[in-house]
Amino acid sequence: MTIHLRNLNEILRTPKNNKIEKEYFINMGPQHPSTHGVLRLILRVEGEIIKEIIPVLGYIHRGIEKIGEHQTYRQFIHLTDRCDYLSAMINNWAVAKVVESHFQIETNDRIETIRTILSELQRLQSHTLWWGVFAMDLGALTGFFYGYRDREMLTEILEDTCGSRLTMNFIQPGGLMYDIKKTFSLKVKKYLIHLKAKINEYEDLISNNIIFQKRTQNIGILTKEMALSIGATGPVLRASGICHDLRKLEPYGVYDKVKFAVPIGNTGDSWDRYLVRIEEMKESIKIIEQLIDNIPPGKHMTMKFASKIKLPTGSYYGHVETARGILGVFIVSDGKEYPYRIHLRSPCFHNLWCITKIAIGLKLADLVAVLSTLDLIIPDIDR
Amino acid sequence: MEIKQKTTVLKDLMFMTKIDNILNWARSNSLWPLAFGTSCCAIEMLMSSVSSHHDISRFGSEVIRTSPRQADLLIVAGTIVKKMAPRMQLLFEQMAEPKYVIVTGSCAISGGPFTYHSYTTLRGIEKIIPVDVYVPGCPPRPEALFWGILTLQKMIKQNSLIKWSKKNKKPIFSALPVDININDINKEMRQLLEND
């Protein structure tokens, strides 16, 4: 029953084996083009082969949970935008869902349909950006421009609806901030026709390209047991062969009324994680096509915007499936306007931990491929 | 004797100003940014402005360098936290003179949405680094960043950088073009809103 508190400097100084002369430390520092944010990895390397990885977090820790104890529930939603900014509306839906189910607010069909359509559009937006950055990380800078071109068209549609390009703050408890415009369905349909042709182009460029296949097949294999033990969710878990998708298991919104498939991988290497996301893009297009023509009429907000929300005393939990995994919100309330404790279960925190086990024995260039397919957003880890 | 000295001094000054003009023109039209993005502003400022819809290479900043030794413009995009501040100062000191700083986003200007009740967010980075241009927004549009770059280019050409010259301590606001007025912009915005 011992407690042993340690220090980072201690870990860096302990020699691991007798061959100290051949091993040295490389710092993949907070400012780096391939870490997608401020993640610091200290690598213990022998030649070019990695022996140990020590991630150092906290370079963007802003204390969102402490700030949340002084914000009302509506004010907290704009902070969740900035956690995982590439699927901002889905994050908003997580908090709105918990508050609605426990404060007994009813929403109508129109609100749920529009929320589902917007979530799937955000998923497409996130995956096109991921594809472009994946190509750029492995050296093909042209892929970045193609992925971004498609994302920009979608950003213009979303900016028309909610006014902002990145931090949306649109889905609120009780409905939506504003109603969608009359030109929304037309624009989305035009965009989907364009995107279907582009996904074929993506597959031609990268999926059938032998260089990308050799660089990612059998690299960074995540087995089923390891994936469950680390609590991985999202495409990372599905690529290891386990079917776990909240849209099918605990349906919310109108997901139980649409038909779509959930892609699952075989081995759990980087190639499988790549293919799962490409297939997810195709499935998202199918979902939107089934819903875009049948948006039922109704109001866009079922409660007064300025009314105070006070959850009854107790603890509550709710979760949604974002583009990266499961985002959970745990609220403890003591009957006041502000929560007593609010905690976000972030998907990238759990997905990142496996890097200390699966990237041992790889070369430095392979580590970049593994990090890129894990699809990390560092402010989501640090909150 | 005195008149002769004055004319020679004037000639020297005119010769130097010509070279100054050429150097300033060259420096302002080829600013190489350093990619330093910590959080959400990085997507809009660094990735969106480089992509093909809003093209930053029209202004000469196509080459985004990742090493501070090869860059001369530091675009700070994202929240700066106490743990990150010493590293950012190191990065800034590693850059070679002449170097310029553009600060984008409300988090880096004054703390942003994380000003109150946060135990780690720095409320503004001007306490650590001398700043030339501020671009507000959360996140600012890529067009706003281009306006900031154009202002910086104007400042370099006039040699009126705040941290260099001791005289001009007032902040310089980027002015509207000569033939446009704020009322015109208001009218155009109202028309667009009515059309929708």
Added chain:
Amino acid sequence: MNKLELIKKINKLFSEALIIEKNPIIKIKISKTKFISFMNILKTNKDLSFDMLYDHTAIDWIYKNEFELIYNLYSTTYGYHIIVSVNISRSDPRIITVSNIWSISEWQERETYDLFGILYEDHKDLRRLFLNDDWNGYPLRKDYKDNFMLER
């Protein structure tokens, strides 16, 4: 996913577990001494097999002078979802680690140590996760005071 079945199974295997809430997610309270054996049974028993630890966090009840630790568990074979809660005293916050059962709790426990100051026994690598190693205090406690923080 039948909640009554699950409650019966747990009561059969472990009689000291108190069921506090049933809707919408079952919340079970357990004492500190029986904690580790309960967690072992939850993972290894074939009828329950809770193989995913979704989340681990802590709540600071300053007026009761105790911390409440929350473990959020899910089973992929049966689809059960429960929350386990343990209370420990605020003046001597110690509890055994579960990182031998679910490996992600290495990092989750480092996070609660960093922000609340809860000490985990037998943990391999207990050091701060988000803040600097030489930070004084534990920020998410309710009595944390800091000259740097700005309050409205």
